[in-house]
Amino acid sequence: MPLTGIHGNRRIQLSLGLILGILFGFLLQKSGVTEYSVIIGQLRLVDFTVVKVMLSAVVVGMLGINILKSMKLIQFHPKPDSLSAALIGGLIFGVGFALLGYCPGTVAGAVGSGYLDALAGAFGVVLGSILFASVYRRMKGRLLNKWQFEKKTIPEILKVNRWTVVVPLAVFIVLFLAWLEK
């Protein structure tokens, strides 16, 4: 790893985090996903901006990080998780997503655009995290994380080279986006 010096420097990490965040927030706002109407429009299936932004980020990101990994410049960090966590946590998140109309990233962007309901939402996200931390010890090892995934990634499960999944998936996503535009 050629950049471990940078990775170990806390001050550089914080500065880079801030710079990446400013660019991220700028792009989120420009794309429209910091708007309540755009997120709710996606969840009501009348405005596909959110899916378009996310999938183009995934295609471009996926191709780039796989090339960087092949060049041995980066490491992947797939989240070790369980089926129960992804399913139940994901569904609970979804309900909140529809009620609030923003997610943790876009809620910060919405506050930045002057939306004060997003400030109440951000407060709620902090509150929900505190609630989770307070029940974490009792739920750990039970429903919280039942059925741990033995293999973390799709190529590991399929026992194939990662490019065997990356290339067809990228093509599929591009075709899907083209179909959405029709």
Place this chain on the structure above:
Amino acid sequence: MDFLRELRWSPYIAGAGIGVLSWLAFLFLNKPIGCSTAFARTGGMISVLFRGRKKTDQNDFYRLFPPVVDWEWMLVFGVFIGSAISALLSGSFHFQLIPPVWEAAFGSSLLLRMAAAVCGGVLIGFGSRWAGGCTSGHGISGTMQLTVSSWIAAICFFIGGIVSASILYGQSSPGGL
């Protein structure tokens, strides 16, 4: 530099730009982009404030995610700033209490909107900690690494969201799949 002042960019351009940011995060931070953990760390800071350092440090969750300002916390703070810059440049920055779409459906009660926003936020905070990530950490960074849990979580975010939105707003017809 007129494009910086435009109200909207193509979602594909903006999305591709976010994809490039994820390369930079892997390269320079050795981490994927994510937003929700910063909220949990903030929760830990509040816990330190109200329950004290000792009790917070004894909590198993805060042992895993200590209440400190890390790069991801700065990232979320940056999102706030970057979005403000974008909105100010395009002239779309304005203070708003209730989104017009909400008001058209549920009326102009400020209390109702704020209550929904806080409750929605609580569910998002709780759900993203349970799932181990949010729309960015799982939905973008996790799926691009082909992580199984991230694909399942991301699909569940949208299933939960679409079902709840149709209950809240009733069935929608035009443009739907």
